[in-house]
Amino acid sequence: MDLNVEIKRYNPDEDEEPHWESYEVPADPLDSALSLLLHVKWHEDGTLSFRKSCAHGICGSDAMQINGENKLACSVLVQELVDGDGDTITFAPLPSAPVVKDLVIDQSRFFEKYRDVKPWLITDGPAPEREREQSPEEHEVIEDATKCIMCGACTHACPSTWADPDYLGPAAMLKAYRYTFDSRDDGAEERLDVVDSPDGLWKCYTIFNCNEACPKDIDITRWLSALKRKAATSQASTKA
Amino acid sequence: MAVDTRERPPKASSKDAATAEQESRFQRYRIRTGMFAWMMHRLTGVGLVVYLIIHIWGLTALTDPETFNALIAKYHSPIFKVGEFALLVAVAYHAMNGLRIVLIDLLGWSPKQKRLFATLGAVTLLIILVGGWPSIYALGEWLFGPGSMPSLFL
Numbered sequence: 001m002d003l004n005v006e007i008k009r010y011n012p013d014e015d016e017e018p019h020w021e022s023y024e025v026p027a028d029p030l031d032s033a034l035s036l037l038l039h040v041k042w043h044e045d046g047t048l049s050f051r052k053s054c055a056h057g058i059c060g061s062d063a064m065q066i067n068g069e070n071k072l073a074c075s076v077l078v079q080e081l082v083d084g085d086g087d088t089i090t091f092a093p094l095p096s097a098p099v100v101k102d103l104v105i106d107q108s109r110f111f112e113k114y115r116d117v118k119p120w121l122i123t124d125g126p127a128p129e130r131e132r133e134q135s136p137e138e139h140e141v142i143e144d145a146t147k148c149i150m151c152g153a154c155t156h157a158c159p160s161t162w163a164d165p166d167y168l169g170p171a172a173m174l175k176a177y178r179y180t181f182d183s184r185d186d187g188a189e190e191r192l193d194v195v196d197s198p199d200g201l202w203k204c205y206t207i208f209n210c211n212e213a214c215p216k217d218i219d220i221t222r223w224l225s226a227l228k229r230k231a232a233t234s235q236a237s238t239k240a
Numbered sequence: 241m242a243v244d245t246r247e248r249p250p251k252a253s254s255k256d257a258a259t260a261e262q263e264s265r266f267q268r269y270r271i272r273t274g275m276f277a278w279m280m281h282r283l284t285g286v287g288l289v290v291y292l293i294i295h296i297w298g299l300t301a302l303t304d305p306e307t308f309n310a311l312i313a314k315y316h317s318p319i320f321k322v323g324e325f326a327l328l329v330a331v332a333y334h335a336m337n338g339l340r341i342v343l344i345d346l347l348g349w350s351p352k353q354k355r356l357f358a359t360l361g362a363v364t365l366l367i368i369l370v371g372g373w374p375s376i377y378a379l380g381e382w383l384f385g386p387g388s389m390p391s392l393f394l
Contacts, residue, residue, distance in 0.1 A: 068270040095267040159275070163265040205281075206344050208274025222350030229346070 001085040003027045003078070005036050007048065008092040010099050018099065020090075021045075029079035033066055036089065037073060037103075050091075050103035057215055060151030064103050065092040070153040072215035094156035096165065110152050113168050117176040117194050122187025138183035145178040145223050147216040154210035154220055160203040168200050170210035170220045177223040180230065188234065196231040204228070273354050281337050284330040291327060318382045325375040329368050336364040 005025045010018035023040045034055055041048045050073075051061040057075040064073055067081055067090055081089050097105035121132075148171065155161055155169030176195045180188045195201050201224065210220040271279070301307040314320065340360050343349050349356060380389040 065269075068268060095269060096264070157269070159265075159267075159278070162267050205278055206274070206341050207278045208272070208350075209269070211350070212272050212274070219350050221344070222348050225345045225348050225350065229348075 001027055001029070003036065003082060004086065004088040005040060006088055006090045007037075007040065007102070008090075009048070009102050010093075011047070011101055012099075027078050029077065031078045032074050033071070033076045033078065033081060033089065033091075034062055034073040036078070037091065048103075049101045058149060060149035060215075063094060063151035063153040063156075063215070065095055066090065070094060070157040070213040072151055072153065075215045094152055096162045097152075097156055105152075105156075107152065109165065110155060110169075110171070113155075113172040114150070114175060116168065117172050117179075118187060118191055119172075119175040119179060121179065121182070121185055122190060123184070124186040132184045134183050141181050141183075142178050144218055145174050145181075147218055148174055148178070149216060151215060153213040153215060157209040157213035159207055159209065160205065164199065164203065166199050167203050168195060170204070170224065173201060173204070173224055173227060174218065174220050177227045180227065188230070192231050192234055195227060201228050201231055273357055277337055277340070277357055280333060281341075284334040287326075287330050288334060291330075318379055321375045321378045321382070325372045325379075328372050328375070332364045332367045332371070336360045336367075 003025050005023045006020050007023070008018050009015070009021050023044050025036050025039050025044075027036060027039075032055070034052055037048070037050055037052075041050075050064070052074065053059040053061045055062075055074040057072055060072070062073040063070060065071075066073060066076060073091075078089070081087075091103060093099050093103045093105050097107070097110070100106050150171060152171060154174075155171045158167070158170055160167045161169050173195055176191050179185050180191050204221070204224050206221055206225070208221050211218075214220060269275070298311060301311045337360065340356055343356065377389050377391075381387075
């Protein structure tokens with residue numbers, strides 16, 4: 001079938017404003033959305049820019065807004081996006097992020113927020129002789145959260161991020177959950193200091209856009225709620 | 241305590257005409273159940289604040305019996321019956337969705353949030369229909385003449 005592919009283009013050297021351009025692209029229902037972009041780049045317009053790497057939903061490079069929703073271009077099939085011949089698929093950069101060119105966003109603020117929540121193991125005692133052990137039951141608690149590939153689909157789908165660019169966002173706070181609830185970690189207090197703030201947990205209004213956007217189907221809102229309960233009941237939150 | 245002192249990139253640095261449009265707090269985005277519920281929650285919340293201000297202001301009439309009677313008489317006009325009904329809709333929705341958010345945040349009910357939304361939606365509709373019946377009744381009587389409405393509980 002032939003599809004009408006509309007892409008939000010922006011070249012900072014030439015354009016004052018982003019604009020939409022249309023391309024006719026031959027497609028199979030089982031093609032990925034990413035393959036449509038590759039077709040445009042290889043056969044129609046080589047100046048089109050977008051991020052991609054593994055094309056198998058592992059690296060998290062090609063998160064973008066497809067048909068009005070944040071998705072991973074390589075992980076969504078054409079048949080999930082259109083009904084048939086002549087239908088339109090739209091591609092835009094992730095909402096509310098600064099655009100570098102076309103579908104490429106500036107991720108620096110996204111990764112700043114990631115570093116803010118101290119996404120590494122924090123321990124009190126000396127390092128053990130052997131590896132730090134964790135039982136399957138203990139891992140079960142954080143298993144879902146460890147699937148995050150840092151694509152940014154969730155954070156840029158969140159209306160709280162749109163309204164407040166400094167809001168930590170679901171991706172960073174999911175990492176905070178992943179380490180805070182890790183049985184081997186002792187850094188809960190340090191991390192709760194960061195997320196228990198006006199730019200943190202309390203701007204999550206359980207809108208569930210992050211859950212809908214996540215290409216790994218992580219139940220993000222549920223884990224952020226668990227973090228909220230931890231923040232509300234821990235000693236650290238009674239600092240006032 | 242442990243406040244991060246590293247600077248975030250200043251907002252203005254990357255902001256030219258194009259990114260300004262992109263960084264807007266209003267985005268075109270597909271509205272699913274959760275976002276719809278939240279938007280309605282905001283809308284009814286702001287509406288209730290406006291109502292409360294008007295309501296409290298109306299109570300200033302309490303200082304004088306004559307003024308108070310005149311005000312209460314006004315409340316029996318059809319336009320206030322519509323308002324009454326809208327108020328009930330807003331309160332019922334805001335209360336039930338608030339309960340839903342509390343259940344999600346307190347008990348971690350996230351996986352069933354869509355079914356939860358539908359169930360509480362049904363309860364809300366029931367509250368609105370039963371509680372709003374006097375308003376609907378009064379409006380019907382006014383529109384179609386006395387005795388035209390079935391007297392269910394009234």
